[in-house]
Every structure is written in C-alpha cells, then in structure tokens.
C-alpha cells in the first residue's frame with residue numbers, strides 16, 4: 001500500500017497546483033439548477049459515466065469512442081515475459097490486446113430530480129498471442145503466433161440517476177442501472193489446439209458481453225466553485241446471476257473516482273483525476289475452453305486464477321463546451337487514462353492506456 005499512498009500524495013499535489021495555476025473567468029456560482037448548466041466543468045472527465053443529471057424535460061444524446069491498449073504480461077505487480085509464462089506450463093500466452101468501444105447514450109429527465117439513461121455499445125477486440133515454440137508444430141501448423149478478433153454489440157444498459165441532495169454549491173445523486181446480456185458470449189475464432197488451428201470458442205476476455213444480468217449502482221458527489229469544481233463517484237458492477245449460459249460469471253467490480261475540473265474560459269475546461277478499480281475473480285469454469293493439452297496448460301485466459309485484480313489510473317482530460325450560438329449546448333471532450341499501479345491476479349495482460357473521445361448534445 002506504500003506505492004498507493006505515494007500516488008495519492010502525488011495526485012493531491014498535482015491537482016492543487018493545477019487549480020492554482022489556471023485562474024479562470026468567473027461564472028455565477030453555483031449548483032442551483034440554472035447556473036449549474038453551461039460550464040465546461042459541469043461534466044466530469046468524459047470517461048466517467050453517470051456523472052451529471054439534467055433539469056426537468058432535458059434531453060441529451062451522446063457518442064463516445066474508447067480505445068484501450070494492453071501490452072505485455074504481468075504476474076501481480078511484476079512484468080513477466082512470454083518465456084516466464086511458458087515456464088509455468090502454459091502453451092499459449094497473450095502478448096497484446098486492443099479494444100475499441102463505440103457508445104451511444106441517451107438521457108432524459110422527467111423531473112428535476114430524476115434522469116433516465118440508456119446506453120448501447122459496439123465493441124471490437126483484437127488479441128495477439130505467442131505459442132510455446134516446442135508445441136507450435138503440433139497445435140498451430142508450426143507458427144508461434146496467432147491473432148483473434150471479435151466484434152459486435154455489447155450489453156445494453158438502462159437505468160436512472162436520482163439527485164437526492166442539492167444545497168448551495170453541493171449536489172449528490174444516486175445511480176442505478178441494469179445491464180442486459182445482449183452482448184455475445186459465444187464468439188469464436190481460429191485458435192491452436194489438438195489437430196491444428198480450428199474455429200474454437202474464445203475465452204471470456206474476448207467475449208462481447210457478460211452473459212448475465214448485472215446491477216450497476218453508483219453514488220456521485222460534486223461541489224462547484226467560481227472557476228473550478230471537484231467530484232467523486234463510487235460505483236460497482238454486481239452480477240445478478242451465479243453463472244451465464246457458458247458456465248461462468250465475470251467478477252464483480254468496485255470503482256472509485258475523484259476528479260478536479262478547472263475552467264480556462266467559458267468554453268474550455270481541463271480536468272484531472274484518479275480512478276481505482278477492483279475486480280474480483282471470474283467464478284465457474286468456462287465451458288468449451290480447453291484447459292489441458294498434452295499435459296500442458298492451454299492459454300492463460302482459460303483459467304479463473306488469471307482474472308481480476310486492482311488498478312489505479314490517472315485521468316487527464318479536456319472538456320469543450322459551446323456556450324452560445326447555434327451549437328449552444330454541445331460538448332466535445334477527451335480524456336486519457338494512464339495506469340499508475342496495477343496488481344493483477346495470476347498472469348494477465350497489463351493495461352497501457354485508455355483514450356476516450358466523446359460528443360454530447362443537450363436539448
């Protein structure tokens with residue numbers, strides 16, 4: 001936990017320095033319904049979901065695209081090589097993975113206190129693997145490399161945000177969404193195995209959905225000052241079923257995020273934050289995934305011992321807001337998440353970065 005404490009201290013110093021450096025224009029303060037609208041820092045960094053509510057009869061459409069890159073394996077907090085993974089009797093190890101997610105969102109507020117949300121997404125993944133050279137002839141036509149890909153719609157989420165607290169420049173809301181198992185968990189691609197490469201079921205990290213109904217609760221607090229604001233959110237993903245149709249359920253997730261936003265002028269805001277995520281292990285055994293092959297283990301992603309862990313990310317973002325004119329109410333925002341620390345269970349790919357770009361239009 002020592003590293004963790006150091007990161008927290010570093011972050012506090014950074015954010016304090018940021019807010020002090022960027023003295024920005026004055027906005028009417030603060031979180032009463034009208035004056036709260038229309039500031040770049042009215043929204044959190046774009047990768048934070050369910051961060052804001054809308055005033056009665058307000059609508060918002062949004063599109064976000066997220067690109068995540070993972071490269072190199074880890075065991076706990078240590079980087080390991082493909083050779084290290086093979087030394088643990090695995091025949092195949094992932095080397096890198098990328099994920100692109102396109103998210104369409106709709107928000108509508110029937111009352112000042114309640115905002116309804118709907119989100120659908122489209123996911124594309126790609127994973128590069130290395131095969132134990134000694135086994136390559138037998139399971140992969142002699143090649144030590146292969147790549148798997150999947151794409152399709154993910155899990156649809158619907159729910160609401162309820163603002164239960166609003167006082168001067170402080171506000172808080174509770175969120176509750178249900179994730180429907182609309183994403184496929186039956187994605188296949190060509191992978192090595194006994195008898196050579198063939199179209200086979202892919203492990204859970206490459207699947208497009210959880211395969212279970214999941215509950216997504218959240219609690220968000222925001223305090224707003226003349227030129228800057230800060231917020232905090234706790235959220236979770238709780239799997240409502242003990243297993244999906246393929247004999248497993250993904251781990252539960254608990255997340256905590258804090259951010260500070262500062263307005264440089266009426267239409268540009270910068271923000272920075274920290275996100276901590278804990279994911280528990282996958283439960284159950286993945287059906288149709290081979291776990292032994294000629295006395296060796298197969299691929300690391302087939303085993304539940306190589307799932308779950310903790311991660312701390314730094315967030316750096318820019319929010320653009322159009323305050324007047326025909327494009328009034330539109331926002332474009334970008335943020336970058338960089339892991340400061342990751343402690344993964346077993347052997348897993350480490351995350352290098354996640355970049356999110358989004359467009360939002362309120363009407």
Ligand SMILES: [Cu+2]
Nearest residue numbers: 052054060107
């Ligand atoms: Cu919104």
